[in-house]
Amino acid sequence: MTLFSLARKNIARNFSQYFLYIASMVFSIIIYFTFVTLKYSDTIAEQTASSQKLGSLMSGAAVILIFFVFIFIAYSNSFFMKKRKKEVALYALLGVRNRQIGFMLFFENLLLGLFSLVVGIVLGFLCSKGFMTILIHLMGYDVVAPFTFSAAAAMNTGIVFLVIFLVTSFQGYRLIYQFKLIDLFHASKKGEVAPKPSMIVAVLGVLLIVLGYWLAMQDLFTSKVWEKIGFLMTVLIILTTVIMGTFLLFHSVTGFVLAMIKKNEKWLWKGLHVITISQLLYRIRGNARTLTVIAVLSATTVTAGGAVYGLYYNTNDSAKTINPNTFMYQSTDAEMDKQVSAVLLNTKYDENIEALSITFHTKELNSPSTFDSSDKRSYTVIDEKTYNQLASLQHKEKLNIKDDHAVILDIGYDKRFSPIYTGKTITTGNGHPLTFQSFKMQTVLNAGTAGITVVVADDQYKVLQKDGEVLRYRVLGVEDASVDLSQKIANQLPEEALFSSGPQDYQTSLEGVGSLLFIGSFLGLVFLAATGSIIYFKVLTEAEEDKSQYNMLHKMGVSAKEMRKSIASQVFVIFVVPLVVGLLHSVVALKAFSSLLMIDLAKPVLLWMIAYTVIYGLYYFLTVASYNRIITLNNRTEG
Template identity: 25%
Template structure:
């Protein structure tokens, strides 16, 4: 008897190869991607890469994301297959097979599919593992030989995770068969549907969700708010898309049907009617395609632009080749700044390097909340969220001019003695500032528009420009304020920065930075100080952004594959559903050419609707994405726009190709 179940399982898979072959291929690819991520994460050679901790964190995140989406994807495609096989299973039931016998056949089929997908995926992952690792090394600029390595942990985790997923799909299929009677199974997916009701509240809720998400994306300026609200906006877009496709599409189609001039036209009548009944059962599929398309466009365009602009990001984070920062608990210098500057300059020249630029400036910065003219420290006495924090930088006019060469001295007057000037991106309309119990008159206020601002981490941040005596008084006041309510120190260190730009190859710059580091260590400084080198940190940048680029491509390919599979199974499923409608439309008098044109028009509208909606989502998200990239040091907006446009064009071409291929499969089914 067991041989019978085995033969039936093999025959069923072979006879339904049009459904199972894409399912098996996508399963193999998903398993291979999961194994490769674990392989990269656990590879011994990764420990030798600079910034390996960041790369390991990125790859670990990739493992988790692939596992989650693999589960969702396999369940989704499995539901299409079981829906189209219900009639076949119903025949078995009518012919005398009990549901427990059918369960055994389905168990054998699931076992075959799982073994082929897992074994094929693991073997493919092992075969391509060395090539993928070489590609990653190339992206990171890491010159190292790659040895062949089989990740035993990867094999074990892959079998465990995907074995569990396929067991869950079997349980789902058995539940579907158990709950259905033989007549329902024989009718399969061809159950007559009532006209869908117009769900006005759902449509309004969908529009509201998208409107709020778009408003957040377009209007949010504060970087801290961008971080906290980004995922909220994403969640609202996903919910709004599903609600809008489910209810809004039906409402629009019913409005078109009420327009008699439009509706009672042979080009529109069948198309509107067909889409009206189609939308109820396919809204979730179309919404899924739209959300996945948006994810592919955003993820790939962001990671590509970050990797392509890594030099810009490095320069934005490190404007100078070396930067020496001295932090002190007093404004009285423990070292002579000019002497320190000269010592660094002499060391650089002793290494044979030519200094092309330099700067020296001092300041101290306190994070506060500003209410009117009151500058309140974050000492726990005031309720304040992260988005209400303001970075207040106290600095002299000379230091501000030195810190940002884009500022013009003629446009920056010296404040009167005892007074302060306020520079801010958001207008400051008060005549005084009050902090630590003291009040200081505001001499003049200015709008600060510089793109090179290294201090204004938060939008709304403020420069308080004053002479040294006023700054010293403020510094002493905040020092006397003592401790925060949680016991931490409130003291903001007085910082002096000395920066140099000099020529040379990477090796020469690294050697010079090392010499500077040794020269600074030889001093008798009792305060906190450290030296940063742009070239020294370059490898860490390439590892971080190269890792994100690699993960973005990996996940982009996976999401694209999921999108293609949903489109394919949607077309196949609709082909079987529409075959009877196709015959009826010809019987009532429409020509074969008219019927075919109607169906093609209907498919084309439905097919490209998610792509248009995805493009709208991306356009609305652009301001927020731009600010997120700015927080990751990418301020090259034209580069991101170029990457986004190219990504959209390539994705559209692939989408259209999938449309052509799946349309042919649809026509083949319907024409029978």
């Protein structure tokens, strides 16, 4: 029997144990193949105006995926090697040379990789239509994607993953030379040394996490800490303190918590609680590195996905804030309006309004935190009657403005940088003052055409007509407006008309954020699959070590129900603790992100966290079922 055939038979015999590992690799290959296919897709290039940018995003995502998959495969291999060291030792005892054993392990891993690669590319091709349709839908287009097979994408995927599998296969080959025979026989009994909990280490871990959280919650633009340390250094400090703190949390803090629970003797000696707590003390402290990786991966996945989904969720509201009117442009003659009217359909409202473009002296508005420190700024000025007319059409609250006062409409208002408007006075070049009675973070004119708008009383507007240039705008509310209609109108207008289109701006935003959501979601699913797989492999490796203990309990008369309950409790803690820590990290990160962009991410982030937790929970149930199956089969065999 050749080494190659022996490797093939070993894979067939242990296929059920390799299944989740293969499934994770196949899923990673499907996603990578999809990204590369979309990069070369003519359908995407035809539909999107930003196809070149999308191709760059796909390439960047593919690189991240390659890096992550390589680490995941290498990490998973270490678990399988630990589990099979006793089997390798038996080959050595039978006289098989290290070189031959190494080649057998090399072929096994390479065969698994090739099988995963073929299945991944085939399934990637079959799923490509669905994935492409999802991307096109997220980007706001109503197009059915065709089945496409890209030979370039298949070759790219094949080369990349063959290199990864060759490197990891060589890792398995080299591993056989790094252990003595006695080490191989006792490998399954060797775990990470469970350190004793230290109060100093526990306090240090908590303080490091608190420090990282505190730095993350400081405002990026106004914080003295960020200013003194620098952006990159501060980010590095946050990542370092949170990751180190998380490791120390699992290393000692959880040990203290479990030790305190163990002191409750009345509860401890009920059922198998004493065994559950004792094993958890080892599992959590002894596997601090693995649990830290899980927590950090969970935090990264939820933070990135939640942030992008939050932006996507708010795209429509943001577009409506910037463009309260479907279309708007500066009208200079009747012929221009006539040409636009010729292509319009289903108009809700069509208003021609007058406005003023005035340059004001704005010295009072300047402050140390204001980016624009000039003493003069130009604003679009409209009267109260015009504002209320448009506000009524847009279902907004009307204004009541005092004489010699004004209300400024600044949709980009940010208290960190924007002027303190209320109570401040600006003056025209002819000396007419205006005092702001309030400001609003909304507008009735499209910001792309009118910019920041100032609303004054009707009588005051007549006085200001001598201080600025009179402008005429046409504002349109259109039912079922589309990008095509927007393009038709744009073709009728010169560039100086400053045409702004709600549908076009919304579509542009949706393209960018939709593609990010697509990439982030599928990368997140890969990370989630790998995260669940890592815990699965780790727990089942420990299940093999625990077989004798549970068999002893079985012989002592402990019921299968009690053993299943103990197993479920242990695995639950191993799954939930890093998940909770990861979600807590992501909540802080997303809170900081939300404050930075001044948008409400609560609802989309909560939905994203629930979705992540549900899928993550499926791995828990799968792991518990597999653990119970191992113990049950062993008890039946051993009696």
